[in-house]
Amino acid sequence: MGDQYITEEQMQRLVDFKGAREYHLNKRRDKVDKRMSLSEAIAEYVQDGDILAETGFSYVRAPLQAYFEIIRQKKKNLVGIGSPMSNCSYFMALGIMKAIHLSYIGVEMRGNDKNFARVIKTKQAKIASIWSHGSMALGFKAAQLGAPFIASKQLLASDILKQNPYVEVIDSPVGKDKDPVCLIPALFPDVCIIHVQKADRYGNAVIDGPAINDIALAAACRRVILTAERIVPEMAIREDTSASIPFWYVDAVVDLPYGALPGCCPGHYYWAREWWEWLVRCVTPREENIDPFFNYWVYTTKDQYDFIEKLGGIRFMDHARQLMEAAEANIDDSNVSFAYQEVIPKWD
Amino acid sequence: MSKVEPANPLELLAYNISLQIENGQIVYVGTGLPMVGALLAAKTHAPNITMVFESGGQDPLEGGMPWSVGCPFTFRKSPMVQEMAPSFGQCTLGYVDIAFQGGAQIDMYGNVNTSVIGSYENLKAILPGSGGGNDIGSLTEKSVLVGLQTPERFPEKVDFITTPGYLDGGDSREKAGLIGGPSAVVTQCGIFDFEPASKRMRIKGLNPGMTVEITQACTGFELLLPEGEVPIIPAPSDEVLEILRRDVDPRRVFTKMPGT
Numbered sequence: 245m246g247d248q249y250i251t252e253e254q255m256q257r258l259v260d261f262k263g264a265r266e267y268h269l270n271k272r273r274d275k276v277d278k279r280m281s282l283s284e285a286i287a288e289y290v291q292d293g294d295i296l297a298e299t300g301f302s303y304v305r306a307p308l309q310a311y312f313e314i315i316r317q318k319k320k321n322l323v324g325i326g327s328p329m330s331n332c333s334y335f336m337a338l339g340i341m342k343a344i345h346l347s348y349i350g351v352e353m354r355g356n357d358k359n360f361a362r363v364i365k366t367k368q369a370k371i372a373s374i375w376s377h378g379s380m381a382l383g384f385k386a387a388q389l390g391a392p393f394i395a396s397k398q399l400l401a402s403d404i405l406k407q408n409p410y411v412e413v414i415d416s417p418v419g420k421d422k423d424p425v426c427l428i429p430a431l432f433p434d435v436c437i438i439h440v441q442k443a444d445r446y447g448n449a450v451i452d453g454p455a456i457n458d459i460a461l462a463a464a465c466r467r468v469i470l471t472a473e474r475i476v477p478e479m480a481i482r483e484d485t486s487a488s489i490p491f492w493y494v495d496a497v498v499d500l501p502y503g504a505l506p507g508c509c510p511g512h513y514y515w516a517r518e519w520w521e522w523l524v525r526c527v528t529p530r531e532e533n534i535d536p537f538f539n540y541w542v543y544t545t546k547d548q549y550d551f552i553e554k555l556g557g558i559r560f561m562d563h564a565r566q567l568m569e570a571a572e573a574n575i576d577d578s579n580v581s582f583a584y585q586e587v588i589p590k591w592d
Numbered sequence: 593m594s595k596v597e598p599a600n601p602l603e604l605l606a607y608n609i610s611l612q613i614e615n616g617q618i619v620y621v622g623t624g625l626p627m628v629g630a631l632l633a634a635k636t637h638a639p640n641i642t643m644v645f646e647s648g649g650q651d652p653l654e655g656g657m658p659w660s661v662g663c664p665f666t667f668r669k670s671p672m673v674q675e676m677a678p679s680f681g682q683c684t685l686g687y688v689d690i691a692f693q694g695g696a697q698i699d700m701y702g703n704v705n706t707s708v709i710g711s712y713e714n715l716k717a718i719l720p721g722s723g724g725g726n727d728i729g730s731l732t733e734k735s736v737l738v739g740l741q742t743p744e745r746f747p748e749k750v751d752f753i754t755t756p757g758y759l760d761g762g763d764s765r766e767k768a769g770l771i772g773g774p775s776a777v778v779t780q781c782g783i784f785d786f787e788p789a790s791k792r793m794r795i796k797g798l799n800p801g802m803t804v805e806i807t808q809a810c811t812g813f814e815l816l817l818p819e820g821e822v823p824i825i826p827a828p829s830d831e832v833l834e835i836l837r838r839d840v841d842p843r844r845v846f847t848k849m850p851g852t
Contacts, residue, residue, distance in 0.1 A: 304663075349721060376722035376725065377722065401756045401765070403754070407712060515660075571656070583843055
């Protein structure tokens with residue numbers, strides 16, 4: 245099964261329950277201050293050859309500034325997974341990731357991501373297995389539950405099964421119907437980075453808004469990095485009993501306000517919508533546009549504050565905050581307009 | 593003469609989607625036109641529907657058009673949000689009445705392809721992948737397929753079954769262990785259902801101005817016809833069109849015809 249894109253060992257590691265358990269058994273248990281800089285966290289806990297799980301919802305509470313640091317550190321031979329996993333597209337285009345376990349790569353109605361099609365067609369990267377959002381979510385959930393697999397009704401009779409070496413179909417051995425079910429194995433990526441609204445210095449973390457698969461992924465992954473909008477006193481989390489990730493899952497805590505930009509972060513800021521449309525409508529359709537775009541937005545951008553300056557500084561940021569508060573009905577939204585200039589390239 | 597401009601094909605599509613939704617239902621909503629159709633239903637004939645999204649948002653307070661299924665408008669002051677796995681689990685459990693799915697290809701048995709044109713060995717085009725499509729289509733009691741109808745997009749057989757419909761027809765879906773199934777197909781031509789025994793796609797009603805001949809010419813397989821005369825779906829009223837244009841998609845993000 246192994247090839248130049250993904251080794252047999254990387255294929256097997258995804259479902260290696262014993263290996264993940266062994267890794268977890270050897271993680272530090274003591275409750276210590278795990279704060280460090282973003283570059284230290286990525287340097288130490290994201291390693292070449294890792295299976296990297298995307299978190300959030302591709303561009304909702306996703307650790308995008310941490311992904312940009314992965315690009316700046318020029319990691320190699322990553323394997324991508326996630327449900328959804330749209331940021332894997334540019335990891336592949338930039339040569340950082342060579343194989344993916346695919347659920348969905350796209351920006352919904354904003355258009356197909358042509359990077360993705362190109363890197364697969366030109367064999368720069370490979371699809372190692374195919375999933376649906378829900379079946380992959382069940383794989384992460386099985387890991388969190390400590391279940392070797394979960395039997396599902398999705399994926400049955402689809403051609404996805406022909407492109408997925410992990411899932412098996414059997415007639416249910418329990419119940420009276422004995423009808424077919426899919427066995428979805430527990431999935432154990434190596435590392436995930438989760439952007440949260442609040443964390444304490446030890447790694448107890450609070451997620452506001454949809455958690456997507458992140459609570460399951462925090463349990464499943466061998467290593468977990470948190471980037472947080474706010475580092476709060478431990479007592480603030482204890483008073484609310486609001487944490488959904490316990491500190492012992494977490495290896496590193498990064499104080500990273502605006503860490504989900506250019507995506508949105510519930511409770512904090514709305515998307516840089518034009519940035520995403522620019523990416524999928526102007527940049528990814530043409531290979532020669534990729535390097536200049538990432539050079540401008542990533543390689544020559546030191547941190548999230550540089551990034552905000554390029555987006556428009558305090559005016560952009562305050563507008564993004566206002567849109568989020570209006571969308572969440574936390575301010576009087578009667579005079580707030582969601583209109584914006586859509587990015588529509590001339591060649592479309 | 594009415595002062596309201598008649599519906600364009602995308603507005604008709606959104607309207608026909610809205611007609612699939614009954615008041616009081618729990619509706620699993622995807623992005624794009626299904627979102628427009630569901631919001632239109634909620635603002636017209638079905639004010640008491642509850643919307644559920646695969647991002648985990650559910651039962652949001654009424655608000656603007658979401659930019660994505662992960663948009664804060666999908667969990668605006670929601671009593672709670674779900675994680676992704678239990679969100680889809682609600683479909684399996686029988687708590688979701690109807691769901692919508694678009695596709696690059698839809699075939700005569702309602703199988704949907706959002707994965708690949710050609711094959712992975714012999715690629716013509718790569719599409720985004722299943723996302724939640726396979727899940728909602730495999731698990732929901734009724735799923736409604738939405739597409740622009742052309743012979744290429746409506747082939748006899750899809751290149752890749754991302755989301756199973758009725759597979760090879762008859763009882764093949766049930767035998768495969770799947771739950772629920774496609775109940776309707778909505779296109780710019782009209783609304784289709786599936787003949788109960790063969791599970792082949794059948795014209796249920798056509799939009800004003802559409803004929804069986806034009807609709808068949810837009811299709812890569814032979815459509816079944818209903819018994820008797822083919823019903824014409826009444827055009828949306830001026831009032832519905834005004835709600836669509838003023839309150840549902842005021843910026844015409846999803847209902848503006850390209851090039852206009």
